[in-house]
Amino acid sequence: MSTLVSVQDLKVHFPIKRGIVLDRTVGYVYAVDGVDLEIRKGETYGLVGESGCGKSTLGRAMLRLTEPTGGKVVFDGTDLSTMKGEPLRKMRRRMQMVFQDPLSSLDPRQSVESILVEGLRAHDLDKDKAATAKRLRELLSAVGLPSTSLRKYPHEFSGGQRQRIGIARSLSVNPDLIVADEPVSALDVSVQAQVVNLLEDLQVEFGLTYLVIAHDLAVVRHISDRVGVMYLGGLVEEATSDTLYAQPLHPYTRALLSAVPVPDPELEDRRERILLTGDLPSPAAPPAGCRFHTRCPWRQPGKCDTERPVLRELAPGHRVACHWAEDIRDGKIQPHSVEPELVEVTDAISPDLSAAGPASVTEVI
Numbered sequence: 001m002s003t004l005v006s007v008q009d010l011k012v013h014f015p016i017k018r019g020i021v022l023d024r025t026v027g028y029v030y031a032v033d034g035v036d037l038e039i040r041k042g043e044t045y046g047l048v049g050e051s052g053c054g055k056s057t058l059g060r061a062m063l064r065l066t067e068p069t070g071g072k073v074v075f076d077g078t079d080l081s082t083m084k085g086e087p088l089r090k091m092r093r094r095m096q097m098v099f100q101d102p103l104s105s106l107d108p109r110q111s112v113e114s115i116l117v118e119g120l121r122a123h124d125l126d127k128d129k130a131a132t133a134k135r136l137r138e139l140l141s142a143v144g145l146p147s148t149s150l151r152k153y154p155h156e157f158s159g160g161q162r163q164r165i166g167i168a169r170s171l172s173v174n175p176d177l178i179v180a181d182e183p184v185s186a187l188d189v190s191v192q193a194q195v196v197n198l199l200e201d202l203q204v205e206f207g208l209t210y211l212v213i214a215h216d217l218a219v220v221r222h223i224s225d226r227v228g229v230m231y232l233g234g235l236v237e238e239a240t241s242d243t244l245y246a247q248p249l250h251p252y253t254r255a256l257l258s259a260v261p262v263p264d265p266e267l268e269d270r271r272e273r274i275l276l277t278g279d280l281p282s283p284a285a286p287p288a289g290c291r292f293h294t295r296c297p298w299r300q301p302g303k304c305d306t307e308r309p310v311l312r313e314l315a316p317g318h319r320v321a322c323h324w325a326e327d328i329r330d331g332k333i334q335p336h337s338v339e340p341e342l343v344e345v346t347d348a349i350s351p352d353l354s355a356a357g358p359a360s361v362t363e364v365i
């Protein structure tokens, strides 16, 4: 499979401003801090991690909806980082986004017809009236809604139906890539599977490539060919879905998966449970060395707190950013309890960090 998107050392650092006219930069939120990944044509790449680890920012920076601070995004052979104006707008047609909350991403004052036509108009695809009308009917039928929906407004639909409208809108311009940011987490569990199945059917029908962002490991496992795990702005592990769930190697991935119950009672009894201590550090003051070392049950004396591990390939297609991944895999080192470290936050940057977290351990396990 050839590569559709290549992300190289991507960084998004949001400045923390102070002063009466916010003219002083007193620090940065390192939301995405050096991510390398590739998404292949036709695949579904799942991105998981705790709230605030930078998943949405990475997705938005890939589409240049958020301006990267550094690094490159190459889309189908073209470097997006240097594109501007009309060429960038044209390229955007090929990359669309589906959002978490369909109610807030659809304008309540617009009918479904005008929501869909607006998407087409943005890319000059609404010139022929008859062709547009036909396209709208096709789109609704593709997402399983009747053509009578065109005259209705978002509030007249259920959550699942609204998400179908959001999906139809993103499909309207014939994209190659869809970034779906928590596409089912705002929906009732009973309709989540229907929307996931719809996304899968549409992928086959229209030859789509997906980046699915989710905190729910079960959703990601079900839908993804490959999965990347993020922690504090960096990718810590990446593998095929089956490998990642069967043999997680990074301590953080192990902790995340150890929190997921297994339906088989015998396996459930034997399930490894790793309790992470301490809060997720602030992305404005990430720990030195390995970002996970302050909470890592496998942490060793030496380089964990001084040297940031690179993402390296341990087996074909299985990349891990941990100094001790082989020893963990071979059972040469065992988890131990971790004393939570006090992370110093200076007064200059602390008040604004409420938006940046912290997330408590209970969100992980």
Ligand SMILES: Nc1ncnc2c1ncn2[C@@H]1O[C@H](COP(=O)(O)OP(=O)(O)OP(=O)(O)O)[C@@H](O)[C@H]1O
Binding pocket: 014, 029, 030, 031, 049, 050, 051, 052, 053, 054, 055, 056, 057, 058, 215, 283, 355, 356, 357
């Ligand atoms: N526009 C912005 N300005 C400043 N900080 C931001 C901005 N957008 C995101 N952040 C911060 O960047 C970090 C990463 O946020 P992001 O939304 O990408 O994480 P996430 O993993 O998608 O979390 P969630 O699932 O809660 O959305 C957070 O600390 C967030 O507060």
